[in-house]
Amino acid sequence: MTRQAFLSAYRNALLARYSWTADAAKLDRFMESVTVTLAGGDTWNHDGEAVTEAWKWIGGRGKPTLKALRALPNEDT
Numbered sequence: 001m002t003r004q005a006f007l008s009a010y011r012n013a014l015l016a017r018y019s020w021t022a023d024a025a026k027l028d029r030f031m032e033s034v035t036v037t038l039a040g041g042d043t044w045n046h047d048g049e050a051v052t053e054a055w056k057w058i059g060g061r062g063k064p065t066l067k068a069l070r071a072l073p074n075e076d077t
Helices: 005-019 023-040 049-057 066-071
Strands: none
Touching: 005 023, 005 049, 023 066
16 A cells, blocks of 8 residues: 555546546646645545545555555555
8 A cells, every 4th residue: 555556546536436537637736736635735635435435445444534644655665
């Protein structure tokens, strides 16, 4: 479980669910807000079905917390 794996799974979950993701620039801006929040900022709300789906895709259990998402390592070690 890595941060990059979560971000990739989350992006895929968003693409599968929401039509607004067809606008690549909008999706990129949104994903940047996710990245900023995971790095300690506060621009993205981590509640939602797509977040939970991505969390489970990478092997997480239950509903993800912001603390758990922020604790994901940046790379496989």
